[in-house]
Amino acid sequence: MEPVEAGRSRAVLAGASRRWVRGLPWALAFVLSVALLPTTIVVLTADYGLNGAVAGGLAVAQAAPLLLAVVRPLQAWYVVFLADVAGALALLSVDFEERLLWPFPPMELVGYVGLCLALGLRERRRTLVLVWLATAAANVGLGFAAPHGFGARELLFTILGGVALLLGGVLRDRYEVQRRLAEQETISEAERGRRTLLEERARIARELHDVVAHHMSVITVQADTAEYRLRALPPDVREEFTSIASTARESLGEMRRLLGVLRNEEAHGELVPQPGLAQIGQLVEATARTVGPVEFSPCEAEVPEAVGLSAYRIVQEALANVVRHAPGAATRVSLSVDGPVGDGDDPDDRAGGDGGGRGERLTVLVVNGPPPRPRDGPLEVGGTGHGLVGMRERVRLVGGTLDVGPLPAGGFRVAAHLPLTEKDFT
DSSP: OOOOOOOOTTOOOOOOOOOOHHHHHHHHHHHHHHHHHHHHHHIIIISSOOOOOHHHHHOOOOHHHHHTTTTOOOHHHHHHHHHHHHHHHHHTTTTOOOSOSSOOHHHHHHHHHHHHHHHHHHSHHHHHHHHHHHHHHHHHHHHOOOTTTTOOOHHHHHHHHHHHHHHHHHHHHHHHHHHHHHHHHHHHHHHHHHHHHHHHOOOOOIIIIIIHHHHHHHHHHHHHHHHSSSOOOOHHHHHHHHHHHHHHHHHHHHHHHHHHHHOOTTGGGGGGGOOOOOHHHHHHHHHHHHHHHHHEEEEOOOHHHHHHHHHHHHHHHHHHHHHHHHOOOOOEEEEEOOOOSSSSHHHHHHHHOTTTTSOOOEEHHHHHHHSSSOOOOOOOOOOSOOOOHHHHHHHHHHTTEEEEEEETSSSSSEEEEESSGGGGGG
């Protein structure tokens, strides 16, 4: 059973969820056609005394269209209705017993009731009313030519047809109500999920603001005012405090952008310019002031914004790991654009997956040696361990490959290959 607005070529009950329900109209139509076709011929010839050829033609016109009624009930009704009226007129030419039903014999009643039920399940209320009025008009009109009188039983055609139309319409309306309720429940569930997501994002934003942003602000203020609060600071110490304040302010800026994204469901914060290859130099410089010299090989190539942002975040996370786990270690950051690859000899390609055989790509390499002094533990404790997972996700988003792991002589290596051509993003 499908909505009234559905395509008219669909079968009755085609929208049902169960297969046996969808096949039920076809089964009923087949049984009615097969049963009524010979029955109509026999009854019209044997009981009513109608000519065999005429009876055969009427039987085909009255029974065969029931198969069409499964997909086009209104068109089938036109044929069956005209055939039933024609059959009633044809019976006026023969002399049949008064006990026999006229103008519509019992087998015609059965077929017409099934047809009206199909109409009720598919057509609009206005169409059903017009069909019933046509049925009643034909029934009453033929009554004036009744050979043996006209009573209540001769109105069965109109009564039973109306009941079938009403029953089909009620079932269709009930299905429509259930379908719309199910759609509304689906929409409501989606809205609840969306509201839950927004509430969670707001909660995370509040915690980030209350905890992280507060401490970063304190660090910024303390670093900015150190040269005024602490007298006779050496120049290198003053420069160190200035660097700390600058880095803290940059972190606060990114924190505010992130909070804007979390608090705004349209994510207008994403419209803020994102860091890219041009900002990696500043990132390296800030890290060098913290852990010591960092060798940097920049790249001036124009790359897609998504690739530039991914490269920046990968370098940022790799350098953060150096600060946490190997402060003071010799570190090298390299950015380069490679030509077409595909020979499969690069171990990075083999480790990353399907990077071979692609066009130009940006290679991001961050390598650090072992720390100069062994440490009792990492500089930062209680880490989430999400850094490498985040790098892999960013590389996967742009269709690249990633190779990370410890070096034989100590230290760590991060190598990412990010495709630059549009076809590599698909």
